Amino acid sequence: MNKDDRSVLMWGSFGVAIAALFVAIASMTGLVDKNSSSSSNSGTGPTVVDVQLSEFAITPAAIVVPPGAVQIRVTNNGTMVHNFSVPSLSKKTADINPGESETLDLGTLSEGAMDVLCEIAGHAGSGMVGTLTVTTGTSPTDTSASGGLHGFANWQAMDQAMEIRAKAYPAATSGEKGGQPFVPVVEADGTKVFNITVKEVDWEVEPGKIVKAKTYNGTVPGPEIHVNVGDKVRLVVTNELNESTSVHFHGIRVPNKYDGVDPYTQKPIMPGETFTYEFTTLEPAVGIYHSHHDAQVQIPDGMFGAFIVGEMPIPDVLKAKGFTQVDKEVTMTLNDSGTIGLSLNGKSFPATDPYTLRVGQVMMVHYQNEGLMGHPMHLHQPVGWIIAKDGVPLLTPEPSDTIWVAPGERYTVLYKATDVGVWAWHCHILSHAEGPQGMFGMVTALIVTP
Numbered sequence: 001m002n003k004d005d006r007s008v009l010m011w012g013s014f015g016v017a018i019a020a021l022f023v024a025i026a027s028m029t030g031l032v033d034k035n036s037s038s039s040s041n042s043g044t045g046p047t048v049v050d051v052q053l054s055e056f057a058i059t060p061a062a063i064v065v066p067p068g069a070v071q072i073r074v075t076n077n078g079t080m081v082h083n084f085s086v087p088s089l090s091k092k093t094a095d096i097n098p099g100e101s102e103t104l105d106l107g108t109l110s111e112g113a114m115d116v117l118c119e120i121a122g123h124a125g126s127g128m129v130g131t132l133t134v135t136t137g138t139s140p141t142d143t144s145a146s147g148g149l150h151g152f153a154n155w156q157a158m159d160q161a162m163e164i165r166a167k168a169y170p171a172a173t174s175g176e177k178g179g180q181p182f183v184p185v186v187e188a189d190g191t192k193v194f195n196i197t198v199k200e201v202d203w204e205v206e207p208g209k210i211v212k213a214k215t216y217n218g219t220v221p222g223p224e225i226h227v228n229v230g231d232k233v234r235l236v237v238t239n240e241l242n243e244s245t246s247v248h249f250h251g252i253r254v255p256n257k258y259d260g261v262d263p264y265t266q267k268p269i270m271p272g273e274t275f276t277y278e279f280t281t282l283e284p285a286v287g288i289y290h291s292h293h294d295a296q297v298q299i300p301d302g303m304f305g306a307f308i309v310g311e312m313p314i315p316d317v318l319k320a321k322g323f324t325q326v327d328k329e330v331t332m333t334l335n336d337s338g339t340i341g342l343s344l345n346g347k348s349f350p351a352t353d354p355y356t357l358r359v360g361q362v363m364m365v366h367y368q369n370e371g372l373m374g375h376p377m378h379l380h381q382p383v384g385w386i387i388a389k390d391g392v393p394l395l396t397p398e399p400s401d402t403i404w405v406a407p408g409e410r411y412t413v414l415y416k417a418t419d420v421g422v423w424a425w426h427c428h429i430l431s432h433a434e435g436p437q438g439m440f441g442m443v444t445a446l447i448v449t450p
């Protein structure tokens with residue numbers, strides 16, 4: 001994303017301030033909660049409150065208990081390691097693995113309010129903060145009766161949390177961007193050589209969410225290959241993983257021996273080995289290069305990249321509608337699983353890239369789905385024209401504002417900007433786009449300027 005995109009949004013990045021603000025808001029709203037985690041207080045025993053950890057929320061965010069002995073039964077319902085800490089009491093659980101629980105004894109508490117958080121680096125900044133309020137005249141929190149408030153004390157607190165998250169977009173993350181143009185080494189005979197190193201890296205999916213990604217040359221997606229029909233292409237793949245791999249060219253016509261399906265067409269590329277794929281591109285394609293070895297893990301964990309051959313033409317029927325040229329051509333790779341999770345081009349909202357167009361400009365989008373589920377991708381405006389399926393031009397372009405992209409599919413769509421504004425662009429399986437803290441995952445925006 002460039003600086004223009006940011007200034008157009010005028011939203012800015014709140015950075016560390018968000019965490020502090022969040023804590024302050026939670027503090028203000030915590031006192032009134034009577035209906036937000038199942039808890040029990042049998043006679044003189046301790047009050048026991050259930051608290052759930054996930055990416056990236058502590059639920060309930062506002063915990064309320066009466067004075068006396070208090071225990072917090074902490075369960076990690078997420079997919080990453082979390083902990084639960086009450087810094088002012090110097091009490092903290094061990095790091096809790098996904099699916100596991102620990103009961104934290106806080107001792108005997110008197111009236112007051114304190115912050116709680118996950119101390120894993122970056123998690124508090126992503127929203128894993130809350131408050132613990134000790135007060136008389138209130139029932140302990142009870143999430144079984146929390147209605148639609150996800151454990152927030154009231155709707156105002158929920159709105160605040162959602163607004164903070166939404167306004168963090170477009171959030172910066174560390175490291176290189178994925179899907180950048182792959183510049184080949186061109187040999188004397190014109191052969192385009194792509195040197196690919198398969199390696200595991202730390203990948204920041206969204207601020208604070210750093211995962212182990214399996215990558216081509218260190219980014220998710222891998223660098224984007226774009227060659228012409230008739231090009232001689234050589235891909236030299238060196239495997240630096242601690243496991244075997246192979247590379248399949250999805251949607252691209254290649255000789256069988258380079259189809260990447262070990263053990264049939266080649267041996268696996270074992271750790272430390274290099275394998276060379278070499279072929280001449282025979283037909284236009286909107287394809288993908290990706291793993292074909294333990295692919296259900298290696299692909300969602302990051303081993304995919306676009307491989308485009310030739311240029312997709314604008315259909316005459318759309319030229320007649322004013323689609324005279326393509327001003328931008330982008331690939332949007334969908335993913336939902338593995339270490340990366342729900343994401344667009346390897347990033348989750350609010351770290352997804354915004355797209356920009358001026359009124360009248362045309363963008364060509366190649367959707368491709370490298371996840372394990374179908375995703376109906378919806379751009380609020382303008383309506384898209386599907387011009388190709390899996391790289392093959394449709395006989396008649398089809399209009400659609402919600403395009404179902406199944407795993408492995410590619411759709412090429414033209415959008416012509418009509419109205420100024422920030423237009424949301426997201427998967428319409430709503431749980432892929434919104435969580436208890438607001439928008440996340442498969443959400444971005446098209447920003448149209450005059």
Ligand SMILES: [Cu+2]
Nearest residue numbers: 375427429432
């Ligand atoms: Cu989805």
